[in-house]
Amino acid sequence: MIIAIDGPAASGKGTLGKRLAKHYGYRHLDTGVIYRAVAKAMLDAGADLSNEMLAVSAALELDPEKFGNPALKTQQVGDAASVVSAIPKVREVLLNFQRQFAADPPGAVLDGRDIGTVICPHADVKIFVVADPRVRARRRTLEARARGEDADEAAVLADILKRDERDQNRPVAPLKPAPDAHLLDNSNLDIEAGVRAAIDIVEAVRAGRQRV
Template identity: 40%
Template sequence: MIKQIAPVITIDGPTASGKGTIASRVARHLGWDVLDSGALYRLTALDVLRTGGQADDVEGVAEIARNLDVNFREGRILLRGEDVTEAIREEAVGNLASRIASYPPVREALLQRQRDFLRPPGLVADGRDMGTVIFPDAPLKIFLVATAEARAERRYKQLKEKGFPVKMTDLLEDMRARDERDSNRASAPLVAAPDAITIDSSHLSIDQTVEMVLDLWSKSSI
């Protein structure tokens, strides 16, 4: 059992399901902190790429994860003092992050760092194993899903708005490959916790999804 020093809501789900946006909105409404756990894996992947590390060197990647010089400041993400908020969202970084997230030593290296984000007044944590591994005693666990097509379309719009050259067919193919990899990895696979509540956001707006989560929290904390 993990010692709960503050309330926590976990939001897990596949890539581009909208969990990061929903977590941020819910946290802002409640006045809580937010943990984008995927950012830690993306930061590790970015550091591997930038330092010339070998993606197949499991222990080497784990060492990079253990020694990440990262700060989350006012909505921005700094790696060794450099703002990499946008850089970690590139598809190459995301694909490598999904790959190295299957390495048990990397997950172990980032385990306590994630739990250290929990402090008063509360935390909304999004990722793939927040409710199953990192915060298994969370009073509210959400498993946010959407069809691969809906998620690929969302990611396409996000990347186009940021000026990245992308193709919908490539995104959909990558999306399905990452779903397969995340769901079938040996360490902390992407699955809903037994007590998680599944929300399908394929046809919901951001506001509607946020409202559902807040309503569920209100009912669970009565």
């Protein structure tokens, strides 16, 4: 089974996917990390983020062993990743990696911003996660401060709104729910309640298919 998790509510979404994968014994991939890794490589090299040739080169040289680097979680890298991910050839390079991950047994949970629409359009279950931008800004600010970063909540909110607008209006793989995606609003849910809601969605889909 392939479970696709998309949506603008990035804060906590990766944790949701990880917890869901653990519940079902599947593998998990936070696809945003892939683009963050490309972005960090560009930043480290002092390169122009819009330089297609260098971005593609960085994508081809990715090392999955480095996906756990805490530096990939910073606001700067996240903002840079949104720019890099809008480059068509970068998305093309990383498409096969993500699809192969999804196809390998026993099953997979992938979360990002175009899983159900582009990466895995035939995923068994698609969940589109949303939350009030102010709630997301508060959560992300607390997460950043927990890592020892000096985060300003108003600035974080502005960045979130800017990134959402950019991702929703990009010509390639825009951020939008798949027609058959199930909406999950976690504005008022903690991670435990969010995981339970996601499991309920998966089980409802499985039960519906079992009755066919």
